[in-house]
Amino acid sequence: MAQTYVLPKGLKDCGETTAEAAIRETHEATGYRCKLLACTMITRAPEPNVNMIDAPHVVKDATEPFAMTLGSLRKEGGTRITWWYLTIVTDGAKREETQADEADACSEFIEVREAIETLTFQDDKEVARKALSLLEGSEMDPVV
Numbered sequence: 001m002a003q004t005y006v007l008p009k010g011l012k013d014c015g016e017t018t019a020e021a022a023i024r025e026t027h028e029a030t031g032y033r034c035k036l037l038a039c040t041m042i043t044r045a046p047e048p049n050v051n052m053i054d055a056p057h058v059v060k061d062a063t064e065p066f067a068m069t070l071g072s073l074r075k076e077g078g079t080r081i082t083w084w085y086l087t088i089v090t091d092g093a094k095r096e097e098t099q100a101d102e103a104d105a106c107s108e109f110i111e112v113r114e115a116i117e118t119l120t121f122q123d124d125k126e127v128a129r130k131a132l133s134l135l136e137g138s139e140m141d142p143v144v
Contacts, residue, residue: 036063
């Protein structure tokens with residue numbers, strides 16, 4: 001059976017924000033504590049407590065999700081929504097044993113361009129491409 005390569009993702013627990021879920025799920029999948037990585041990105045989300053026109057604008061040091069994907073749950077029925085965040089391993093973090101170690105899974109860090117080529121699913125490849133473009137600063141021309 002061929003190996004499957006995927007980005008870390010999982011379910012949001014009740015009472016948890018999507019950002020908290022991203023941090024927890026990344027830790028569970030990789031064994032490393034992480035935090036959200038702030039970057040400059042285009043968003044339609046308004047600044048806090050600002051009544052603004054719904055239009056794309058550039059935000060510096062944003063820790064918002066940079067993408068969202070929809071997937072169908074064939075067996076159970078319904079839709080799976082995945083919010084994608086940039087995260088970075090916390091300084092000095094050591095790998096910890098997590099639930100993923102008990103599953104038939106292993107994690108590894110590879111360079112993002114290699115990941116784009118290696119990932120099994122097209123949606124994951126597109127998410128990795130989008131993350132790379134944000135990190136390189138090539139996503140700064142607002143598109144309506």
